Amino acid sequence: MTIRSTTKKNWLLLLTLVGFTSLLATRYFAKDRIPEPKILERHQANQASFASVARRVDAVFEARWQKAGISPTRPADTHTVVRRLSLGLMGTVPSLEELRRLEKLPPELQLPWWIARLLEDRRTSDYLAERFARGFVGVGSGPFVVYRRHRFTEWLSDQFQQNRPYDQIVREMLTAEGLWTDTPQTNYVSAHALLDGQNETNAVALAGKTSRALLAMRLDCLECHDDFLGNIKLGSVSDPKGGEQIDFHRLAAFFGQTKITLAGVQDRPDAAPYRYKLLEDDDARVVEPDVPYDRHRLPTVGAPRTRLAQWVTHRDNRPFARAALNRLWATMFGRPLIEPIDDIPLLGPHPEELEILVNDFIAHDYDLQRAIRIIAATRVFQLSSAAEDSITDEHERLLAVFPLTRLRPEQVARSLIQATSLETIDARANILRRLELFGSENDFIERYGDFGEDEFVTRGETVTQRLLMMNGDLVRRRIDENLFAPNRIAMVSPSAEKTAEALYLVCFTRYPTVEEQQHVAERLNRSKNERRTTIQDYFWALLNSAEFGWSH
Amino acid sequence: MSIYIPNTPECHHPVHLDRRTMLRLAGLSGLSWLTPLATGLARAAERQRQRQAKSLILLWLEGAPSQLETFDPHPGSEIAYGSKARTTSVPGVLIGEGFEQLAEQMHHIALLRAITSEEGDHARATYYIKTGFRPQPTIVHPAIGAVICHQFQAADSNSVDIPRHVSILPGEHPGRGGYLGDNFDAFKIGDPVARVPDLLPTVPTTRQQQRLQDLAFVNGEFLRKRQRPSQAANPVGTATLDAALRMMTSAQIDAFDVSKVPASDRLKYGDTPFGRGCLAAFRLIQAGVRCVEITLGGWDTHVDNHNLQAQRIQILDPAFSSLIADLRAHDLLDSTIVLCGGEFGRTPWLNPLGGRDHWPYGFSLALAGGGIVGGRVIGETNPAPKKDNKDRLADLKNPHPLPDIHATIFHLLGIDFTEELITPIGRPMPIAEGKPIRALFE
Numbered sequence: 001m002t003i004r005s006t007t008k009k010n011w012l013l014l015l016t017l018v019g020f021t022s023l024l025a026t027r028y029f030a031k032d033r034i035p036e037p038k039i040l041e042r043h044q045a046n047q048a049s050f051a052s053v054a055r056r057v058d059a060v061f062e063a064r065w066q067k068a069g070i071s072p073t074r075p076a077d078t079h080t081v082v083r084r085l086s087l088g089l090m091g092t093v094p095s096l097e098e099l100r101r102l103e104k105l106p107p108e109l110q111l112p113w114w115i116a117r118l119l120e121d122r123r124t125s126d127y128l129a130e131r132f133a134r135g136f137v138g139v140g141s142g143p144f145v146v147y148r149r150h151r152f153t154e155w156l157s158d159q160f161q162q163n164r165p166y167d168q169i170v171r172e173m174l175t176a177e178g179l180w181t182d183t184p185q186t187n188y189v190s191a192h193a194l195l196d197g198q199n200e201t202n203a204v205a206l207a208g209k210t211s212r213a214l215l216a217m218r219l220d221c222l223e224c225h226d227d228f229l230g231n232i233k234l235g236s237v238s239d240p241k242g243g244e245q246i247d248f249h250r251l252a253a254f255f256g257q258t259k260i261t262l263a264g265v266q267d268r269p270d271a272a273p274y275r276y277k278l279l280e281d282d283d284a285r286v287v288e289p290d291v292p293y294d295r296h297r298l299p300t301v302g303a304p305r306t307r308l309a310q311w312v313t314h315r316d317n318r319p320f321a322r323a324a325l326n327r328l329w330a331t332m333f334g335r336p337l338i339e340p341i342d343d344i345p346l347l348g349p350h351p352e353e354l355e356i357l358v359n360d361f362i363a364h365d366y367d368l369q370r371a372i373r374i375i376a377a378t379r380v381f382q383l384s385s386a387a388e389d390s391i392t393d394e395h396e397r398l399l400a401v402f403p404l405t406r407l408r409p410e411q412v413a414r415s416l417i418q419a420t421s422l423e424t425i426d427a428r429a430n431i432l433r434r435l436e437l438f439g440s441e442n443d444f445i446e447r448y449g450d451f452g453e454d455e456f457v458t459r460g461e462t463v464t465q466r467l468l469m470m471n472g473d474l475v476r477r478r479i480d481e482n483l484f485a486p487n488r489i490a491m492v493s494p495s496a497e498k499t500a501e502a503l504y505l506v507c508f509t510r511y512p513t514v515e516e517q518q519h520v521a522e523r524l525n526r527s528k529n530e531r532r533t534t535i536q537d538y539f540w541a542l543l544n545s546a547e548f549g550w551s552h
Numbered sequence: 553m554s555i556y557i558p559n560t561p562e563c564h565h566p567v568h569l570d571r572r573t574m575l576r577l578a579g580l581s582g583l584s585w586l587t588p589l590a591t592g593l594a595r596a597a598e599r600q601r602q603r604q605a606k607s608l609i610l611l612w613l614e615g616a617p618s619q620l621e622t623f624d625p626h627p628g629s630e631i632a633y634g635s636k637a638r639t640t641s642v643p644g645v646l647i648g649e650g651f652e653q654l655a656e657q658m659h660h661i662a663l664l665r666a667i668t669s670e671e672g673d674h675a676r677a678t679y680y681i682k683t684g685f686r687p688q689p690t691i692v693h694p695a696i697g698a699v700i701c702h703q704f705q706a707a708d709s710n711s712v713d714i715p716r717h718v719s720i721l722p723g724e725h726p727g728r729g730g731y732l733g734d735n736f737d738a739f740k741i742g743d744p745v746a747r748v749p750d751l752l753p754t755v756p757t758t759r760q761q762q763r764l765q766d767l768a769f770v771n772g773e774f775l776r777k778r779q780r781p782s783q784a785a786n787p788v789g790t791a792t793l794d795a796a797l798r799m800m801t802s803a804q805i806d807a808f809d810v811s812k813v814p815a816s817d818r819l820k821y822g823d824t825p826f827g828r829g830c831l832a833a834f835r836l837i838q839a840g841v842r843c844v845e846i847t848l849g850g851w852d853t854h855v856d857n858h859n860l861q862a863q864r865i866q867i868l869d870p871a872f873s874s875l876i877a878d879l880r881a882h883d884l885l886d887s888t889i890v891l892c893g894g895e896f897g898r899t900p901w902l903n904p905l906g907g908r909d910h911w912p913y914g915f916s917l918a919l920a921g922g923g924i925v926g927g928r929v930i931g932e933t934n935p936a937p938k939k940d941n942k943d944r945l946a947d948l949k950n951p952h953p954l955p956d957i958h959a960t961i962f963h964l965l966g967i968d969f970t971e972e973l974i975t976p977i978g979r980p981m982p983i984a985e986g987k988p989i990r991a992l993f994e
Contacts (some may be wrong), residue, residue, distance in 0.1 A: 078937065218690050340690070375748040386777035396780060404778060447749075462734045463715055466796040476754040519769055537759055541766035546790070547774045 034101040034424065035051070037116035044112060045374065050370070053360045054377035060353045061380050064398050064540065072400040073391075074383040078107065080552075082114050085376060087551050088332040089118050091127035092414035095424040096506050102407035115376055119369050122161060122427045128368075129157035130410070131331050135213040135342070136173065137191040139450065148180050148187040155184035166324055166366035167313040170214060174309035179264035185269065188266040193260050201260055203274060207252035211292070212342035214312055216323035219292065222248035225279050233347050234293045240347055249276045250290035254308040267303050293346060319346060321358040325371060329357075332375055334405025334551045385552035386456075405551045413444040413474075416543060419506045420478035420485045444474050461549075469544050479536050479543075486539040490532040496521035499535065507542040571976030586664045605886065605922030605964040608700060609833050610845040611872060611892035614723040615674070616915075619900035619909050619933070621648045621861040623916035624665045629935035631900035635858060642927040650865035653873035659927045660876050661920040662992050665933025666951040669896050669912035677895035677912065678940065684958035684984045691975060695727030696958060698736035699845030703967045704842055712840040713802030715739035720829035723847040726819055731975040735792065738845065743825040744832035744858070745811040751800055764797075805864070806833040822870035832869040834878050851894055854907035868892075876920055889922035889961055900937050913944035914951060922964045923993045930991050955986030963988040986993050 019327050021338040043050075065072055074478055076084075082102065086094045090306045094102075098117075105113055118124045132154040159169045164401035171190040182191045192205040204223055221227060222243045232243030256274025259266050277284040291297075291311050298311045312320055322344050330336035337354055338344050355435050357371065375381055385402040387395075395401045407415065425437050448465050470477060477482045485506055493499040504512040512520065520538065527534045542548060599767060625637035625648050637646040640658035647655060647663075654661075667993050671677035676687050683693035694702070697717040701708075708716055718725035719738035729736030741748050753760040771790070799805060810818060810831045821827035829846035836844050848868060853860040872892060879885040897915025898908035914933045920926060934947040945951060962969035972980035 212690070220688065220690055312664070342690070386774075388777065391778075391780055402782065449734065461792040462729075462737050462739075463792060463795050463799060464737070464739055464750075465734075465797075466792045470796060471750040471752060471754055471800075480754075513773070515773070523766070533759065537763045538766050540763050541770050544763075545770045545774065546768055546778075546794075547770070552774075552778065 010509045026411060032485050033428070034098055034117075037113065037120050039369075040113060040116040041119060043116050046370070046373075047112065050373045050377050053356065053374045054379075056356050057353045057374070058379040060351075060356070060485055061378075062401060068394050068398060070392070070394050070400050072379075073380050073384040073387045073395075075379070075401070076402065077510070078110050080384070080508045081111060081376075081382050083331075084381070084402075085111075085115060085118060086509075087411055087415070088334070089127065089372065090121060090123045091408075091411050091420045092123070092425075093507075093509050095418055096422050097424050099509065100339065111376070112116055115373060119163075119372065122157075124424065125157045125412075126153075127159035128160050128331065129153050132156060132327065135327060136209070138209070143316050145191055148191045151180060151184040151220075152187035153190060155187075160368065163367065163369045165363075166266065166368055167320075168229055168366075169307045170320075171313050174210070174312065175303075175305045177264065177266055179434070183264065189255070189258060189265045190260055201255055201258045201265075203252040203255040203258075206255045207248055210308075210312070211248075211251060214323055215319045216326055216338075216342050216344040217292070217319060217346060218340075218343045219243060219248050219251070235347075236293070237347050243263055246287065247292045249278070249287045251292060251308075252276070253287045253289040256289070256304070258305060267305060269303070279428055284479065304381075315362055315468055318362075319344065321366070322350065322354060324366070324368075325354060325357050325361060328368065331376060332372070332381065333403060402552065408549055409445045409448045409450055410441065411551075412448065412469075412549065413441040415548070416444070416474065416478065417441065419536045419543065419548075420539075422488055422506070424487050435455050439467075440474055444468070444472075447472070469549070475540070475543060486536045487532060490535040496524045499524065503535070503538060507539070508547050555930045570784070573818065577654045596738045604966055604982060605889050605961075606704075606887040607837050607889070608697065608843045608922075608965075609830075609837065609875065609888060609890045610697070610843070611868070611875075611890065612723065612845050613851050613868070613892065613894035614678075614847050614849040615862065616677075616896045616898060616910065617851040617893040618853065618857060618861050619665070619856065619911075619914075619916040620898070620900065620908070622651075622865065623647055623663050623918055624933055625649075626933075626935040630849060631937065633742060633858070633902050633936060645927065645929055648861075648865060650862055651869050651873075653869050657743050657873045660880065661890075661926055662924050662928040662930065662959070664917045664919065664930050664989070664992075665918055665955070666933055666948040667893075667897075667954060668914060668945055668948070668951050669954045672896060672908075672910045674895060675725065678704065680954055681893075681895050681957075682725065682727055683730065683820070684955045684986065691979070691981070692728060692730040693981070694732040695732035695738070696731050696844065696961060697727045697738060698729045699962075699973075700842045700965060700967070701736055702732050702973075703752075703965075703983075708840065712804070714804045714807070714836075714839065714841065715799070716840070716842040718833075718836055718841055718844045720744060720832055720844065720846040721825055721848075721891075722845075723849055726843055727843070731981070732738045732973070733976075741808060741832075744808055744828050748805065750809045751805065753800070767793075794828075804839045807830060807839040807841070810835070821874045822867055824867050824871070826867050827871040827874075831876045831878075834875055834882075834884075835886060837879070838882065850926045853898065854909055855902065855905040857898065857902065857906060857908045872918075879921060885921040887922065889924065889964060890920045891957070891961070892915065892919075893917035900933075914948045917957065919957075919960075919992065922961075924964070925993060928992060930989060952989055953986060955984060956989050957986070958984040959986035960988045960992060964993060 017386075023342055061072075067312070069230055079099075082099075083093055086092060093477045102114060112503075128525065130153055133149065136156075137149045137152050139149075156169070156502045161409045172185045176183050176188070177184040178186055180187045189201060189206065192202045192209060193200065208223065211217045217232075219232060221230065222245050224245070226245050227243040230242065233240050234243050234247060235241035241420065254275035257268050259268045259271060273286045274289070275284040276287050289308070294311075297314050297316060299306075299307045302310070311317065314320075323342070326336045326338055326341055330341055337351060344350070357374065360374065361367070361371055363510060381402075381404045383400070385404055387401060391401050396403065414437070417440055421433070423433075425433055447468055449462065479486050481487070489502045491500060493502055497517060500512045500517045503520065504510055504516065521540060523534050524531060557959040620632060621635050625635060625646055626632050627635065627637040627646065638649050638651065638655055639645075640647055641653040642658045645658055645663070647658065669677055669680055671680045679685075679693075682695045684696065687994060689915040701716045704716075715738075716728060717738045719740045721742060722738065723740060726740055727738040755763065775790070785820065809830050815823075815833060818828060818831060821831045826846060826848040833844040833846055848864065850860065852865050866883040876885065879890070893916065896910055896912040899911045901908070903909055914931075931951055932949040937944075937947045949973045955987050959969050967983065969984035970982060972982050974980055
């Protein structure tokens with residue numbers, strides 16, 4: 001009886017082991033580890049349409065280059081463009097596994113395939129949501145704000161993942177009622193609550209945020225006084241007028257009767273209307289909701305926030321589309337077309353390339369994925385950042401060279417973690433890897449420092465950041481420990497040539513040049529008995545280099 | 553009269569014949585350079601140069617201390633709710649009970665007792681006091697330490713290997729570089745008995761050298777093809793690499809580490825993290841650092857105000873007083889401004905939980921060094937304020953808005969605060985908006 005029972009247990013153990021191993025094998029060796037993007041076929045069908053808009057954008061830039069008498073840099077190679085797209089849309093470099101999969105495709109299919117993969121990958125919608133959410137709900141601290149922003153970002157990511165039209169997303173944000181937990185889009189309002197114990201809606205903050213993030217207009221100065229410097233032009237081209245204090249507070253008044261109650265964000269038509277004491281007044285007065293320009297498009301009936309949402313997302317309200325595309329352009333290029341990102345003059349002049357993109361965006365129902373495809377297909381996006389001849393201010397100003405921008409903290413952290421892992425750390429990666437990514441990334445960013453809301457402003461590197469990359473714990477662990485890429489490359493690469501290839505692909509998303517191949521070979525030959533430490537040291541140099549730390 | 557000018561032996565200007573007065577007098581005579589007045593003028597100018605402030609230490613009391621239990625007590629009044637005060641080395645000037653050691657240094661310290669702010673939220677008020685500007689959605693202003701480092705950048709370039717803007721025990725809002733750039737952010741460290749993070753290479757020296765050689769090779773070609781006019785000052789971050797390497801190998805780095813300082817010296821400062829932070833600040837100033845902020849949190853006493861404030865004062869007292877004493881003993885007080893305070897004050901009444909709430913309508917800051925005349929007290933709060941008063945500031949005598957502090961500090965540092973700095977988007981911004989509080993130093 002005892003022998004039979006033990007045998008039975010052994011069989012069970014064996015079966016469990018076999019089952020577990022098979023599961024792991026399926027997980028790691030399955031053919032669809034990097035599956036074929038489902039939207040590729042549909043996007044391919046529209047390729048000509050994307051290309052035709054991209055060519056019109058290119059023509060604008062080319063005319064400018066010709067007029068200025070400058071030549072653009074040569075086109076970047078496919079791998080460089082793949083890295084740019086990955087950093088801009090997904091916030092990390094591609095994995096070696098992904099690059100190997102990509103290389104199996106015919107060259108002409110590689111970029112469309114990669115964009116389709118990126119657009120289907122949850123990492124992209126998460127990352128884009130983080131970028132847009134910074135503009136929508138800021139980066140304020142405090143437990144309520146952090147939680148509400150987190151819920152809002154998750155919701156936004158879902159919308160991007162489904163490729164919902166951008167105008168619909170914004171309408172929901174502006175009008176949603178309910179609890180911030182089960183209706184996360186309400187956090188556009190509740191993340192700006194006054195945290196003074198009353199939990200009141202902050203109508204002034206919402207007016208400022210709505211004008212900057214959704215219309216790319218900085219009306220904030222008007223909160224306190226009329227514009228006496230001539231910086232804020234409202235009205236129309238034929239009948240311009242200076243911004244007045246009342247314009248700002250009329251916009252704030254749309255949120256004046258929105259309250260935060262136990263039932264969440266609610267519109268209360270019975271609540272006291274918005275009141276404000278203007279600079280010239282002796283007492284506060286009731287301010288009626290109104291919009292700062294094109295008043296004829298404001299619906300006359302409906303709840304205040306609904307009227308505002310309909311006006312903001314009206315198809316003829318071009319500032320709304322301009323604001324979205326300027327932010328999308330900044331996400332992909334590292335800097336916006338018009339700087340600062342949230343200050344596009346209402347009455348122009350507006351760059352012709354932006355207007356071409358705006359026309360297409362509106363005509364195709366605010367399709368963000370299409371806009372991404374078009375921008376990615378332009379010649380300016382695919383130019384090299386390098387030149388044999390000197391690059392002038394004109395080259396940079398006219399985008400005749402791809403701009404150099406420092407990676408944001410989360411891009412550095414994610415790229416560092418991805419580069420030191422041969423497998424892809426995406427939603428399909430095992431849970432332990434994803435948890436490790438999450439923890440390591442948060443610790444790293446806390447020490448590295450967040451860029452805050454002004455993330456597209458050019459800024460310098462700090463000594464703290466440099467020291468963290470040189471001597472920090474995350475870099476040390478990812479280089480030293482056996483699990484990670486440097487040591488795995490040291491173990492499995494059969495030759496110096498293959499070693500150099502793997503090192504440059506995982507860190508820089510490109511193959512090494514002949515000179516670089518020779519350098520790595522010499523280093524390995526010089527220290528034959530210390531192959532592992534040589535590779536670790538070289539990996540450290542790659543991670544600390546300008547090529548790794550900058551988008552280019 | 554709300555300006556109290558003491559007559560103490562420490563006042564080195566018995567006739568108050570300062571440079572400004574001398575200049576005014578000199579202006580009366582076109583031939584002043586031929587007279588003995590010229591000699592006096594030159595000597596006064598020389599003394600002024602010696603007294604010129606060079607650096608700033610900010611003792612940051614995060615959470616907002618209660619002025620009534622610290623620098624503006626009203627013992628015996630209703631608003632004191634039993635809080636006591638003690639005499640100081642300056643006749644007639646009282647400070648909160650518990651400042652036993654600081655009281656002896658009061659003749660080196662000036663008090664501003666009627667500072668006003670428009671911000672009553674911690675984050676916004678902290679931004680205001682650290683930058684001198686109220687938060688604006690479209691711009692991030694640099695903290696005062698960042699501006700000082702920016703203004704002295706050329707002077708410091710060859711003499712200081714370590715970051716010139718340092719935050720010890722950083723709270724929620726350490727000094728930022730704002731529109732001047734992240735490279736002006738405060739360098740953050742914890743308790744200075746622990747090693748400064750990330751300073752030591754993770755491999756032996758020979759390997760580190762090899763790594764740097766590899767890095768130079770890897771960067772070489774990439775940077776050569778990407779020289780940009782806009783990057784001329786710092787070609788794609790290589791200047792920061794040089795700064796980091798300089799710091800890693802500099803002897804000045806020892807200033808961060810107080811673990812080897814004799815225990816008796818540490819004990820003098822209280823041997824608390826904050827006390828050790830103040831000791832490290834003194835050493836960093838000696839090494840040439842321009843601005844050090846040390847944070848002591850725990851002042852946000854909405855509950856049990858009196859006990860919690862007293863606990864904080866126990867930590868602040870030895871640290872603040874020893875810092876002043878050490879700066880004086882090493883002839884550094886004339887060139888170092890010490891500012892002590894929080895983002896606002898606390899209500900002149902207790903809430904039902906025995907706490908005091910936020911109060912930006914007349915609170916206290918302490919200032920010393922860098923030309924500040926010790927023992928002066930500027931501004932008065934009312935020991936019987938009207939609770940329902942709509943104009944809270946009406947209760948104050950000689951109040952000063954917060955930006956006046958910044959103007960005063962920049963003035964003492966010889967920085968023209970009316971100068972406009974250009975933000976990255978080309979917007980001109982003045983360095984400070986207030987007016988110097990001349991009664992502090994004239």
